[in-house]
Amino acid sequence: MLKKLWLLFFTFAKIAALVLGGGLAMLPVIEETFVNKKKLLTQEELLDVVALTQTVPGIIAANAAVSIGMKIAGFAGALAALAGAVFPSFVIILIIAILFPGLSPDNPYWLGAFAGIRAGVTGLIAATAWKIGKNTLKGTFECIAAAVLLAAALHGINPGLIIIVAIAVGSIYCRICAGRVNRAEKSGGKDPEKC
Amino acid sequence: MLNILLLFLNFCKFGLLCFGGGYMLIPLLTAEFVGEGKLLTPERFGNLISISQLTPGPVGINTATFTGYISSGFPGSLAATLGLVFPTLLLAGAAMSFIIKFREHRVMKGILYGARLGAAALVFYAVLIFMELSLLTGPFDIGSIPAISPGALLITLSSFVLLKRFKWQTTWVILLSGVLGALLIPRIG
Numbered sequence: 001m002l003k004k005l006w007l008l009f010f011t012f013a014k015i016a017a018l019v020l021g022g023g024l025a026m027l028p029v030i031e032e033t034f035v036n037k038k039k040l041l042t043q044e045e046l047l048d049v050v051a052l053t054q055t056v057p058g059i060i061a062a063n064a065a066v067s068i069g070m071k072i073a074g075f076a077g078a079l080a081a082l083a084g085a086v087f088p089s090f091v092i093i094l095i096i097a098i099l100f101p102g103l104s105p106d107n108p109y110w111l112g113a114f115a116g117i118r119a120g121v122t123g124l125i126a127a128t129a130w131k132i133g134k135n136t137l138k139g140t141f142e143c144i145a146a147a148v149l150l151a152a153a154l155h156g157i158n159p160g161l162i163i164i165v166a167i168a169v170g171s172i173y174c175r176i177c178a179g180r181v182n183r184a185e186k187s188g189g190k191d192p193e194k195c
Numbered sequence: 196m197l198n199i200l201l202l203f204l205n206f207c208k209f210g211l212l213c214f215g216g217g218y219m220l221i222p223l224l225t226a227e228f229v230g231e232g233k234l235l236t237p238e239r240f241g242n243l244i245s246i247s248q249l250t251p252g253p254v255g256i257n258t259a260t261f262t263g264y265i266s267s268g269f270p271g272s273l274a275a276t277l278g279l280v281f282p283t284l285l286l287a288g289a290a291m292s293f294i295i296k297f298r299e300h301r302v303m304k305g306i307l308y309g310a311r312l313g314a315a316a317l318v319f320y321a322v323l324i325f326m327e328l329s330l331l332t333g334p335f336d337i338g339s340i341p342a343i344s345p346g347a348l349l350i351t352l353s354s355f356v357l358l359k360r361f362k363w364q365t366t367w368v369i370l371l372s373g374v375l376g377a378l379l380i381p382r383i384g
Contacts, residue, residue: 016252018369023253024321028358029365044311048294051310054317056290058210058283059220059255066287071295078288082280089252090276093260094269096246108381112346114249116376118329119347120369122322123354129322130359136315149316154323160214163313170309171302178301 004073005080007038012065012084017092020117023060024050028124030064031131040072043135051166054159061085145169198267199274206259206278213255220255224262234266255279326351332384346379 011033015026027050034041041049049071053063062085069081137143149162205227213219221244228234235243243265247257256276263275297303327334330348333341350372357363357371 014366016256018251018366020249020251024318025325027318027321032365044307047311047314048307050314050318052287052290052294054314056283056287057212057214058286059213059253059279061253061256062280062283063287066284067291070288070291075288078284078291082284085253086256086276086280089250089256090260090272092250092252093247093257094264094272096250097261097264097272109377111249112380113373113377115329115344115347115380116350117251117369117373118325119344119350119376120354120372122325122329123351123356123372124358124365124368125318125325126322126351127355127358129318132315132318136311142312145312146316146319149313150319153317153320158214159317159320162317163310166313166316167306167309170307170312171305174305174308 001073001076004040005076007033008065008069008072008077008081009084012061012081013088016061016085017088019121020114024125025121026061026064028121028128030068031128034068034072041068043132045071047132047136051163055163141173199270202263202266202271203274203278203281206263206275207281209259210279210282220258224258228262228266234262344380344384346376346383349379350375 011029015029019026019029027046030049031043031046035043035046049064049067052067053060056063062082065081065085066078069077069079071077073080133146137146145166149166152162152165153159209220209223212223225240229237229240243261244258247254247261250257256279259275259279260272263272265271266275294303294307298307330343330351331341332344335341353375354368354372357368358365
């Protein structure tokens with residue numbers, strides 16, 4: 001248990017200290033640690049977390065830390081992960097605020113390094129999105145639904161609203177499929193298309 | 196002391212109001228702290244936001260810590276940061292335990308099926324947004340498509356290949372991207 005709490009604290013501290021840009025930028029590191037290496041989350045549960053972080057108010061990093069911590073080790077896990085997500089930023093900003101209260105950053109190498117990290121994170125997210133796409137977009141319905149939702153996001157529709165619409169559409173689709181499965185079983189036909 | 200408590204409660208309110216991440220904090224903070232007779236001038240607030248975005252860590256946490264420190268020193272930074280994440284701890288914690296409890300229920304299965312599709316779409320969207328922010332030299336517009344930064348494009352492609360093909364750890368990819376950025380981007384853009 002203590003080991004899990006430490007893993008949560010340490011992983012979220014690492015994410016907060018390394019990842020620039022906030023929000024979904026941390027997804028690749030979360031996937032690497034909790035899905036691929038430690039097998040504490042499945043890829044589907046990772047998507048549940050993404051959906052949750054976009055619908056519940058609050059900053060995305062904190063939402064992700066709390067929900068993953070809760071899933072893996074209960075309330076203590078949520079606290080450990082949240083503390084990890086907050087700790088490095090808190091210390092770094094405190095140092096900057098104490099040392100350079102009025103400073104605006106303008107060193108070209110410093111700015112270059114940050115631009116480089118943002119570009120690198122773009123590649124990492126693209127790799128994660130690739131994998132998520134392969135696992136999620138299994139049929140025609142999924143592809144069309146995801147394309148429509150993506151178009152809505154590109155038109156500036158609020159992400160929380162997109163998740164809510166997706167939940168409504170997904171629930172109705174599952175209900176229709178379940179009905180079809182029932183009818184097929186009654187008539188003793190072949191295996192219907194799986195949902 | 197009252198000052199610190201008010202700061203904590205104020206940031207609790209921001210934590211409850213910011214849907215969709217830390218960037219939503221900017222308008223909320225502007226209304227509360229920026230302007231004549233208030234804590235920050237627009238120029239100082241602009242610097243604070245750009246430092247918060249350039250420094251590693253969640254933008255929301257960075258901004259809260261910074262604003263809290265300027266308002267009332269170390270206790271202020273602690274109060275602002277804890278205030279910001281306190282509602283999250285309760286809400287996201289409750290939402291997750293709810294999902295775990297009813298995971299096998301028929302209705303919840305439908306909900307999660309839809310939510311995952313929506314989440315996948317938002318991840319694809321994030322890729323496009325990150326491409327715009329990191330690869331282009333200005334915001335994307337059909338009328339005037341901005342130039343692509345060659346250094347950034349090179350870094351993005353190598354990070355994709357290093358992770359996917361050579362199974363590098365994300366930590367090393369991010370550190371290498373920072374070093375390459377410092378070396379390449381001031382020279383070739």
